[in-house]
Every structure is written in structure tokens, then in C-alpha cells.
Amino acid sequence: MVTPELARHLTEISHDLHRQVGVMIDRQGSIIQVIVGDARGLFIPPLPRERGVRGRLKGLRLIHTHLDLSPLSQDDLMDLAFLRLDAVAALTVGPQGLPGRIQAAHLLPQPQDGRSWTILEAPHVTGLALDFDExxxxxxxxxxxxxxxxxxxxxxxxxxxxxxxxxxxAAEDSMAELAELARSAGLEVAATLIQRRPRFDPRFLMGKGKLTELVIQALQSGADLMVFDAELSPSQVRSITDFTEIKVIDRTQLILDLFAQRARSREGKLQVEMAQVKYLLPRLRGRDDALSRLTGGIGGRGPGETRLEIDKRRLQERLHRLQQDLGRVRAERQERRQPRRRLRLPVLSIIGYTNAGKSTLFNALTHAQVLAEDRLFATLDPTSRRLRFPREREVIITDTVGFIKNLPKNLLEAFKATLEELEEADLLIHVIDLSNPRVQEQMAAVDDILASLGLQDKTVLKVFNKMDLASANLAALQCRMHHGVAVSAVDPRTLPPLIVRLEEIVEELPVSRTSPPEAPPAVAALPD
Ligand SMILES: Nc1nc2c(ncn2[C@@H]2O[C@H](COP(=O)(O)OP(=O)(O)OP(=O)(O)O)[C@@H](O)[C@H]2O)c(=O)[nH]1
Ligand SMILES: [Mg+2]
Structure with missing residues (x-):
């Protein structure tokens, strides 16, 4: 860890100066930094980044002196953890400036007795029987x-x-959803942590002690990312990233990333990128800030193939271009919708919380092949099909992007145009996942979003889905309370009551629907 010669140099200088003296040594044994402190401590200046080696640890060890017999301090151990040093060692300066006792600490891959580091000790440098490389x-x-x-x-x-x-x-429920979002975004969840605080620390959101624990936990679980279940302010992201040297994203960024991964249509992609750019803009300082250093991967992915370019001026230009492109694409979409409007068929739009089973129900009703998956936000782009009911009434049925509580404002804005199509709907089919433990909040969240889109007065039919996974009592109760229908979208035999209800509702609609269609529509699914 340290040669007796170097140890002696250090303690002698330290003795003369009456200050702590330290050196940062890389794995080749070269000294890359010499640090002179005061009598009680020293302050490590920023480490040159390129010195970092591949691996979990930094590839650097700190050897420094202690003028008295004090053991490794809390600050020493914090440096060990935060800078991910290979080791931190303290040499006691003896009476004539000769090296005395040595104490060295290194991190542990697994905590032992609740501690994440171990301390080795010897009465003299040469007594530390240790093959450091090994x-x-x-x-x-x-x-x-x-x-x-x-x-x-x-x-x-x-x-x-x-x-x-x-x-x-409430926090646990919210964390369960965050874990779902993370899983859907392709992240592996290494650990989950809830900290209760009566008041939020405006800088770090949590105490420094807790943050220290977090860094160590991240190191031990091999995590390279921290996801906060909150909306972090730009300065919070900066101070937490600067403090921990770990990439930090918040729930909004996670959702944005998920959308970026899932967007398929041109309009969808443009909308997601616009939301991302708007999110990033206020969060940039100079070029070499914590954020740009630690981007890439989750949170730094654009909907196209390219990584988001983190540069303020270029982002602004990009935003401008996106606005123009979106305008064009939307105009095209309007045009495409003209013929459908002329048909004047009733429009039934399927809406609901993400993962409720909207696409599955859409597919079951129309024999379509829209992607349905057990992940959040499988669907971003709306799909429409014509559907003929048994009583020969024809409708257009639409599958849409799912809702989520606290939908990021940027995203809601970006998707407003697509969601505004819901205004044309004659009926909103609100699909609800009965089997979800958070079903009540999910229903409420959907109602909130409908209200914020100005759609609170639309006719809504609540469809309680996944009844195969829920108790019959719950299904019956909810249906009675909300005058809804229970189905299991994966089982066509459960659909007739829904189809009957839909037909009834459509019958009540004013009949101005004429123009026979050219191609035959799908026929509503009925059991054989
Ligand atoms: N057991 C059971 N699973 C269902 C039912 N309906 C849907 N699922 C499953 O629930 C998951 C989500 O279904 P989707 O149809 O993709 O849900 P969605 O509402 O379109 O979700 P997003 O597009 O992601 O917002 C899929 O794995 C479906 O197979 C059901 O009635 N019973
Ligand atoms: Mg879907």
C-alpha cells in the first residue's frame, strides 16, 4: 500500500510543517496528487477524471498523515466512499517525525455487521501484511x-x-409504481429506499448522512443510477450529482425516457423529443456540468437513434425545428382524418391508466394486432378501427396512450394534440385494472387528467378489466357503484355484456351517420 520510504517522507514533512500531508497514488504506484492540509484534516481537490480506471473503484488510494494518534476519521471514510477510492490510509506521525501506526480502510462488496468498509491496522507500515494488488x-x-x-x-x-x-x-404505493416504470424502461432495480423527512432539505432533498449511505449502497449493489420519486429542481439534480458522482434522474425523466423508447409514429417521436428538450433546457449550465458528464443511457436517450445533444444553444435551435416539424405533421394528420370525419361514425375512445389493458381490449373487440404488453406505456400512438356491432351499427374505436398520476407537465403538453382527438369521441371507454392494488388512485388520476384536458363532461363508461385476477365481490361492487361493466379482455367470453352496453349507448346517440363504408369493418367479437 505504501513503501516504508514514502511513509517516512510523508511523516517527516508532516512533522516539519505541522500539517497533515497526503498523496494520491494510482495503481501503477505513481503519485498523481500531493495534498497539504492543516493540523486536523486535509481537503481533496477534484480528481482528474481521466485517471479513473474501468471498474467499480477509482484506481486511486489516499495515503495521508495524522499528527496525533486519532483513528481514521468520519471524513476519511466519507472520502473513501464518495470518491470510491481503492483505500484510505492514515499514518501516525511519531515524535521524531518517524512513521508510527498505520490504519487503512477499504470498501466491502457486501456489508458486514452493518458496515460497508473494513479497517486494517498495524503498529508500523511494514507490519501491514497485505498484497495490495491482489x-x-x-x-x-x-x-x-x-x-x-x-x-x-x-x-x-x-x-x-x-x-x-x-x-x-402513500410513499410505498408510489414507489411500487416507480419500480414498475423502472422495469418498463428496462432498468434493473438494485434497491429501494424510502426516507421520511418532516421537512425537505432544499439542496439534497435528504440528509447528508443518508446520502452517504446511498452512495455506499449504490456501490455495493452495482447501481449506476439513482431515480428519485419526486420532481427534482435543476439545482437539486446538480448538487446531488456533484455530491455523489452518481447519475441522478427523477420520475419525470424516467417517464420521458420510457416514452422515448416507445414512440413509433413520427408525431409521437417529435412530441417526446419536444418534451425532453423542454425538460432539459432549464437544467443546463456550461458544457462540463454534472448533468452532461453523467448523461447517456436512461434519461439521456432521444426517441431517434441519437443521444440527446446537451448544448443549450443547439437545444434551442432543435426546439424551434421540432415546433415546425410538429406543425407540419399535425396538419397532415388532420388531412388524413377528413375521410373518417365524412363517415360520421360514432367514435368510441378507449382511455385509462397505463397497463390497464386498453390495447388488449381494443384487440379483443376489433381483432386487431396492437401491441399489448405487461409494461407501462406500451402504447403511445393512437390506433383506430372500424367495428360493426351485432345489431349492424358501426363505430370507430380508438386505442390511446395510457395515463399516469402526476403526468409530467411537459408530456401532457406535448401529447395534448393527440389527446385532443378525444374531444371528438362520442364515448370514452375508461378501462380500469381491477386487480391493481392502487385501483382507486388510478381511477382518480384518470379523472383528474380528463378534467385538465377539459373532457370532464364527456360520457364515460367504466370498464372494470382483469376480472379474472380480482374477486367477484370487488368486481360486482365497483360495477354497481360506477354503473360499469366487468370484463376480462384476455377472455372473449366475458365481452358480450360490454358489447351490449356499448350498443345501447350508441343507439342513444343522434343518428346522423350515413355513408356506407367501402371496406367491411371488423365485427365485434362474440363467443363461438
Ligand atoms: N389476466 C389478465 N391480464 C390482462 C387482461 N387484460 C390485459 N391484461 C394484460 O395486462 C397487460 C397490459 O395490457 P395492455 O393491453 O398492453 O395495457 P394498456 O392499457 O394498453 O397499457 P399501455 O398501452 O401500456 O398504457 C398485458 O400483459 C395484458 O396481457 C385481463 O383481463 N386479464
Ligand atoms: Mg396499450
Whole structure:
């Protein structure tokens, strides 16, 4: 870890200056920094980034002196954790400036007795029987193992963090949804942590002690990302990233990323990118800020193939271009919708919380092949089909993007144009996942979003889906309370009551629908 000669140099200088003296040593044994502190401590200046080696640890160790017999301090251990140093060692300066006792700490891949580091000690430098190279390579190997599933690390691993006020139950529900979002975005959840705080720390959102724990936990679980279940202000992201050196994103960014991954249509892609650019703009400082250093991957992905270019001026230009492009694409969409308008068929739009089963129901009703998947926001682009009911009435039925509570404002704005199509709907079919433990909040969230789109006065039919996964009592109760219909979209035999209800509703609509269609529509699914 340190040669007796170097140790002696350090303690002698330290003795003469009556200050702590330290050196930062890389794995080749070269000294890359010399640090002179005061009698009680020293301050490590920013480490040159390019010195970092591949691996979980920084590839640097700090050897420094302590003028008295004090053990490694809390600050020493914080440096170890935050800078991910290979090791931190303290040499006691003896009476004649000779090296005395040595204490060294390194991080542990797994916590032992609740501690994430271990301390080695010897009465003299030469007494520390230790092959440093061997120690480091086995530590790296273990860190790598705890951070991957054997086949090499492909997915980003995240720690999810909730910082909450009084209600723990609400925080847990919210975290469960955040975990779903993370999973849908292709993240692996390494750990989940909820911290309750009566008041939020405006800078870090949580206490420094807790943040320290977090960094160590991230290191041990091989996480390269922290996802906060809150909307972080630009300066919070900066101070947390600067403090922890770990990429930080918030729930909004996670949802934006998910949308970026899922957008298929040109309009969808443009809308997502616009929301991303609007989100990023106020969050930029100079070029080399924490954010731009730590982007890429989740949160830094654009809907196209390119990584989001993090540069303020270019973002502004991009925003301008996006607005123009969107305008054009929307005009085209309006044109495409003209013929459909002429048909004057009733429009039934399927809406609801994400993952409620909207696309599955759409497919079941129309025999379409819209992608339905057990992930949030599988559908971003609306799809429409003509559908003929058994009683020969014809309608247009539309599948739409799912809703979520606290939908990021930028996204709601970006998708407003697509969602405005809902204004033309004669009926909103609100699909609800009965099996979800948060079903009540989900229903309320959908109502809120409808209201914010000015659609609160539309006729809504509540369809309680996934009845196969819920108790019959619950289904019956909800249907009675909301005058709804229960179905299981994966089982066509459960659909007739819904089709009957839809027909009834459509019958009540004013009949101005004429023009026979050219191509035959799909016929509503009825059991054989
Ligand atoms: N057991 C069961 N699973 C269902 C039912 N309906 C849908 N699912 C499943 O729920 C998951 C989500 O279904 P989707 O149809 O993609 O849901 P969605 O509402 O379109 O979701 P987004 O487009 O992501 O907002 C899929 O894995 C479906 O197979 C049902 O009635 N019973
Ligand atoms: Mg869908």
C-alpha cells in the first residue's frame, strides 16, 4: 500500500510543517496528487477524471498523515466512499517525525455487521501484511459480481429513492409504481429506499448522512443510477450529482425516457423529443456540468437513434425545428382524418391508466394486432378501427396512450394534440385494472387528467378489466357503484355484456351517420 520510504517522507514533512500531508497514488504506484492540509484534516481537490480506471473503484488510494494518534476519521471514510477510492490510509506521525501506526480502510462488496468498509491496522507500515494488488483485484472482481447477473452487465441498475412526508403507505404505493416504470424502461432495480423527512432539505432533498449511505449502497449493489420519486429542481439534480458522482434522474425523466423508447409514429417521436428538450433546457449550465458528464443511457436517450445533444444553444435551435416539424405533421394528420370525419361514425375512445389493458381490449373487440404488453406505456400512438356491432351499427374505436398520476407537465403538453382527438369521441371507454392494488388512485388520476384536458363532461363508461385476477365481490361492487361493466379482455367470453352496453349507448346517440363504408369493418367479437 505504501513503501516504508514514502511513509517516512510523508511523516517527516508532516512533522516539519505541522500539517497533515497526503498523496494520491494510482495503481501503477505513481503519485498523481500531493495534498497539504492543516493540523486536523486535509481537503481533496477534484480528481482528474481521466485517471479513473474501468471498474467499480477509482484506481486511486489516499495515503495521508495524522499528527496525533486519532483513528481514521468520519471524513476519511466519507472520502473513501464518495470518491470510491481503492483505500484510505492514515499514518501516525511519531515524535521524531518517524512513521508510527498505520490504519487503512477499504470498501466491502457486501456489508458486514452493518458496515460497508473494513479497517486494517498495524503498529508500523511494514507490519501491514497485505498484497495490495491482489486485494484490489479481488475486490474489483467481487464488486463486479455483485453488480451483474453473471452474463456481464447489460441493463442499467438503479436505486429507487422516495423522500416522503408523513404518509408511509402513500410513499410505498408510489414507489411500487416507480419500480414498475423502472422495469418498463428496462432498468434493473438494485434497491429501494424510502426516507421520511418532516421537512425537505432544499439542496439534497435528504440528509447528508443518508446520502452517504446511498452512495455506499449504490456501490455495493452495482447501481449506476439513482431515480428519485419526486420532481427534482435543476439545482437539486446538480448538487446531488456533484455530491455523489452518481447519475441522478427523477420520475419525470424516467417517464420521458420510457416514452422515448416507445414512440413509433413520427408525431409521437417529435412530441417526446419536444418534451425532453423542454425538460432539459432549464437544467443546463456550461458544457462540463454534472448533468452532461453523467448523461447517456436512461434519461439521456432521444426517441431517434441519437443521444440527446446537451448544448443549450443547439437545444434551442432543435426546439424551434421540432415546433415546425410538429406543425407540419399535425396538419397532415388532420388531412388524413377528413375521410373518417365524412363517415360520421360514432367514435368510441378507449382511455385509462397505463397497463390497464386498453390495447388488449381494443384487440379483443376489433381483432386487431396492437401491441399489448405487461409494461407501462406500451402504447403511445393512437390506433383506430372500424367495428360493426351485432345489431349492424358501426363505430370507430380508438386505442390511446395510457395515463399516469402526476403526468409530467411537459408530456401532457406535448401529447395534448393527440389527446385532443378525444374531444371528438362520442364515448370514452375508461378501462380500469381491477386487480391493481392502487385501483382507486388510478381511477382518480384518470379523472383528474380528463378534467385538465377539459373532457370532464364527456360520457364515460367504466370498464372494470382483469376480472379474472380480482374477486367477484370487488368486481360486482365497483360495477354497481360506477354503473360499469366487468370484463376480462384476455377472455372473449366475458365481452358480450360490454358489447351490449356499448350498443345501447350508441343507439342513444343522434343518428346522423350515413355513408356506407367501402371496406367491411371488423365485427365485434362474440363467443363461438
Ligand atoms: N389476466 C389478465 N391480464 C390482462 C387482461 N387484460 C390485459 N391484461 C394484460 O395486462 C397487460 C397490459 O395490457 P395492455 O393491453 O398492453 O395495457 P394498456 O392499457 O394498453 O397499457 P399501455 O398501452 O401500456 O398504457 C398485458 O400483459 C395484458 O396481457 C385481463 O383481463 N386479464
Ligand atoms: Mg396499450
Amino acid at each position: 486485494l484490489i483485484s479481488s475486490l474489483e472482481a467481487e464488486f463486479a459480481r455483485s453488480g451483474s447477473d453473471g452474463a456481464g452487465k447489460t441493463r442499467e441498475r438503479a436505486i429507487l429513492i422516495g423522500v416522503t412526508g408523513p404518509s408511509r403507505a
